[in-house]
Each structure stands twice: as structure tokens, then as C-alpha cells.
Amino acid sequence: MNISFIGLGKLGLCSATCFAAKGNKVICIDHNEDFLRQLMEGDCPIDETDLPQLLATARHNMRFTLDHSEAVSESDVTLIIVPTPSKSDGSFTNEYVSQVLKQLAPALRKKKSFHIVNVVSTVMPTSCETIFRPLLEHLTGKTCGTDFGLVYNPEFIALGSVIRNFLNPDMVLIGASDKRSATTIRDLYASLVDSSPTYAIMSLTNAELTKLSLNCFVTMKISFANELAAVCERVPGVDVDMITAAIGADSRVGAKYLKGGLGFGGPCFPRDNLAFQCFAESCGWATRLSPEVVSVNRSVVERLEKTVLEKVHPTATIALLGLSYKAGTHIVEESQPLMLAERLTARGFRIRLHDPKALPTVASTFGGKAELCDNPYTALAGANCILLLTDWPQFHLLDWDRIERDAGNTPLLIDCWRILKHRHFSRFEYAAIGLGPKSNSMEWS
Numbered sequence: 001m002n003i004s005f006i007g008l009g010k011l012g013l014c015s016a017t018c019f020a021a022k023g024n025k026v027i028c029i030d031h032n033e034d035f036l037r038q039l040m041e042g043d044c045p046i047d048e049t050d051l052p053q054l055l056a057t058a059r060h061n062m063r064f065t066l067d068h069s070e071a072v073s074e075s076d077v078t079l080i081i082v083p084t085p086s087k088s089d090g091s092f093t094n095e096y097v098s099q100v101l102k103q104l105a106p107a108l109r110k111k112k113s114f115h116i117v118n119v120v121s122t123v124m125p126t127s128c129e130t131i132f133r134p135l136l137e138h139l140t141g142k143t144c145g146t147d148f149g150l151v152y153n154p155e156f157i158a159l160g161s162v163i164r165n166f167l168n169p170d171m172v173l174i175g176a177s178d179k180r181s182a183t184t185i186r187d188l189y190a191s192l193v194d195s196s197p198t199y200a201i202m203s204l205t206n207a208e209l210t211k212l213s214l215n216c217f218v219t220m221k222i223s224f225a226n227e228l229a230a231v232c233e234r235v236p237g238v239d240v241d242m243i244t245a246a247i248g249a250d251s252r253v254g255a256k257y258l259k260g261g262l263g264f265g266g267p268c269f270p271r272d273n274l275a276f277q278c279f280a281e282s283c284g285w286a287t288r289l290s291p292e293v294v295s296v297n298r299s300v301v302e303r304l305e306k307t308v309l310e311k312v313h314p315t316a317t318i319a320l321l322g323l324s325y326k327a328g329t330h331i332v333e334e335s336q337p338l339m340l341a342e343r344l345t346a347r348g349f350r351i352r353l354h355d356p357k358a359l360p361t362v363a364s365t366f367g368g369k370a371e372l373c374d375n376p377y378t379a380l381a382g383a384n385c386i387l388l389l390t391d392w393p394q395f396h397l398l399d400w401d402r403i404e405r406d407a408g409n410t411p412l413l414i415d416c417w418r419i420l421k422h423r424h425f426s427r428f429e430y431a432a433i434g435l436g437p438k439s440n441s442m443e444w445s
């Protein structure tokens with residue numbers, strides 16, 4: 001099938017490459033000329049696991065262009081994956097999606113055959129029915145569902161594993177204006193994915209609300225684990241991992257996203273929660289769970305800051321390991337580690353920062369206010385307090401004997417992910433999120 005993609009960002013380029021790698025002819029459109037030039041010259045401008053290799057194998061099926069009309073005239077389906085930034089009230093703007101629809105409309109008006117416009121960007125519920133459908137019908141003079149199809153087909157992927165998630169979904173969500181469009185998109189995914197997903201096929205508005213609800217539910221699980229972790233810290237001998245492993249083994253709950261730690265961040269989870277609240281309020285319903293989920297999340301950073309203020313001398317040097325919102329990415333959007341770094345810097349501590357990928361991203365934020373260290377051992381040497389904030393695999397492999405030896409006076413090590421909970425330290429005072437004070441009781445496993 002011929003497919004076109006508009007918006008070749010973190011999600012769009014990965015999606016286009018996956019479809020091309022499976023033998024589809026793919027037209028790739030972005031309005032960023034510099035970005036397109038890099039792609040045409042053989043570079044991979046997006047930092048995502050396995051993308052450069054996959055792009056190299058799929059490139060012969062991909063054509064890059066600035067011309068939006070080609071998306072319609074030379075393909076059967078157009079996937080729109082442009083930004084939908086949050087507004088101050090928490091809702092998403094449709095500005096970029098609407099702009100793309102206006103750019104597609106002239107070609108869609110002329111096209112004789114049925115064409116499917118598939119919105120992948122995360123949008124507010126009712127956007128398709130109240131904004132996109134009327135806009136396209138007005139600009140083309142055609143009838144949606146008969147002359148062309150409108151689909152809402154958002155992705156549930158995590159940065160750092162976009163390609164793996166994209167090719168192995170549990171569920172493919174398809175909201176459609178008509179049966180023909182829904183079937184075409186379902187068949188398209190069936191020819192692409194390596195897993196056997198559930199195809200959740202529904203109306204456009206149901207799909208829009210499903211997308212937001214699923215992300216809100218996942219963050220509720222994360223916040224539950226974090227609330228549990230806070231309780232565990234107050235109970236001698238208790239370990240949150242023991243408890244969440246057991247809870248997660250129950251199929252009513254499931255093990256994923258149930259790890260007590262520093263909470264959630266990134267470009268999707270925090271804003272989807274706020275958008276859900278905003279949408280519920282616009283329908284006359286004041287949500288209670290979503291604000292609490294966000295508040296529990298923020299409280300983890302506050303709890304850590306309080307611990308540091310109580311235990312660490314104001315003249316101390318503090319080393320922070322990990323700044324990205326999670327391991328495997330340079331992205332610091334809504335990053336809990338970054339928020340803590342900002343709070344501690346504002347308190348006047350001497351701060352050293354290390355992250356395997358995110359240092360260039362934060363250079364302008366912390367220039368002059370903190371020492372940015374490419375080498376983790378430089379960040380850690382002489383530090384009086386070390387905060388392990390992101391669960392990068394590299395941090396497990398550091399020489400922790402050397403780090404303990406080279407640490408400053410009365411060093412405190414705070415481990416947000418319990419990476420080092422089985423090690424014995426002679427100099428470090430070791431504290432971890434979700435671990436109760438040591439007890440004499442025997443652990444039987």
C-alpha cells in the first residue's frame with residue numbers, strides 16, 4: 001500500500017520507517033527543510049533505539065518531500081503526526097493538525113478515488129467530529145465517510161522503545177468515520193505488526209477518549225506504586241519491590257508501570273492527565289483521581305528535596321546521576337530528576353550533574369548554576385551526597401567501590417530505583433525510595 005506521513009518527528013519518522021521496512025511505499029513530508037535535507041543526505045536526525053539501522057534498510061521505500069499535495073495524490077492513506085502542544089488550561093491545540101488538513105485539502109478535493117486521512121497526533125476528545133471533519137468537508141466539498149475517510153489512530157509507545165512498541169502493540173486503537181476506513185487501517189496494521197494485538201475499533205470520539213484514559217490509568221498505577229513506596233519507607237524491613245512484584249502477578253493488576261520510584265514525566269503522561277481533567281471539566285465533571293495522581297507524582301520530588309534539606313549540610317556538594325525523564329533518552333521534558341536539580345540548585349547547594357545523554361539538553365538551563373560532568377566519576381568524586389535519579393543501565397555498572405572510596409565526608413547515597421540495595425557500603429549512609437529502615441527480621445527469599 002502507498003502511505004504518506006506528515007510530520008517526521010520522534011514518533012512520525014519511526015512509524016514511517018517501520019511501514020517502509022515492511023515493504024510499503026512511503027512518502028515522507030515535513031515542513032522543516034533542514035530536517036528533510038538531513039534525511040535525504042542519509043542522516044538520521046532523531047535519536048531513537050534501532051532507528052538508524054532500520055532507516056538504512058528501509059530507505060529505498062521512502063521518498064522525502066516538502067509537498068503536501070503529493071501525500072494525497074500519490075498515496076491511499078495519509079498519517080498526520082504533527083505536534084499538538086498543551087495550552088495553559090491543559091487542553092491540546094489543534095493548530096498544527098488543522099494547518100495540515102488545510103494543506104491537504106486542495107489535493108483531496110481533486111482526488112477521484114477514496115483517500116483516508118488518519119490523525120495519529122494526540123488530540124482532545126471531539127476534535128475529529130467537531131473540528132477536523134467539518135473543516136475537511138468545507139474545504140473539499142466532499143462528504144466524510146463516503147468520499148474520503150477520517151480515522152483517529154493514536155499510538156501508545158514509549159520513547160527509547162518506539163520501534164519495538166510500534167511493531168508489538170497489545171492494542172491498536174482505530175476510531176473511524178466509516179467501516180471501510182476502519183477495515184483498511186486494521187488490515188494495514190495486521191500486515192505490519194509482529195504481535196497479535198486487539199483491534200479496538202470504534203467511533204472517532206470514543207477513540208479520542210480512550211487514548212487519554214489509557215495514559216491516565218497507567219499514571220494512576222505509577223502513582224499508586226509511589227504512594228506505596230512512601231509508606232514502605234516508614235516500615236522497618238519492608239521493600240516496595242517485594243510487594244509490587246506480588247501485586248503485579250495478579251492478572252487483575254499486571255506488573256507493568258508498577259514500580260515505586262521517582263515518578264513519571266516526559267512529553268505524554270503529565271500532559272495527558274491535565275488534558276483529561278480539562279476535558280472532564282468541559283463536560284461538567286470535576287475529576288478527583290487525575291489531580292491526585294499528578295499531586296502524588298509531584299510529592300515524590302518534594303519528599304526527596306525535604307530529605308536532602310534535613311540530612312545534607314548547606315555547603316555540601318551534591319552529585320545528581322540522571323536528568324532525563326527516564327533511561328534511554330535525552331528528553332528532559334517534565335523530568336522529575338530535572339525538577340529536583342532545579343530545586344536543589346535554587347537552594348544554593350553546589351551541584352554536579354551527570355547524564356549519559358541529556359547534558360547538552362540542559363546546558364542552557366544550568367550553565368553557571370551547576371557543574372555539568374561528562375564523566376560520572378568526575379561528578380561523584382568528593383561529593384557529600386549522591387542522588388541516583390534515573391535508572392540508566394550504565395549506573396548499575398559503575399565502580400561503586402571506587403565511588404565510595406572517593407566520596408566526600410559523611411557521604412549520603414540516595415537511590416531512587418533501589419539499584420544498589422543489595423550492596424554493602426561501609427562509608428555511605430544508604431537510603432532508597434521504597435525501602436523501610438533496616439530490621440532484624442529474616443527475609444526468606
Ligand SMILES: NC(=O)c1ccc[n+]([C@@H]2O[C@H](COP(=O)([O-])OP(=O)(O)OC[C@H]3O[C@@H](n4cnc5c(N)ncnc54)[C@H](O)[C@@H]3O)[C@@H](O)[C@H]2O)c1
Pocket residue numbers: 006007008009010011012029030031032035081082083084096099100120121122123154155156157158159267268
Ligand atoms: N513522542 C511520543 O512519545 C509520542 C507518543 C504518543 C503520541 N505522541 C503524539 O504524536 C504527536 C507528534 O509527537 P512527536 O513527539 O513526534 O512530535 P515532534 O515535535 O517530535 O515532531 C513533529 C514533526 O511535525 C513536523 N510538522 C509540524 N507541522 C507540520 C506541517 N504543517 N507539515 C509538515 N510537518 C509538520 C515538525 O517539523 C516535526 O518534525 C503529538 O501529538 C504527540 O502528543 C507522541
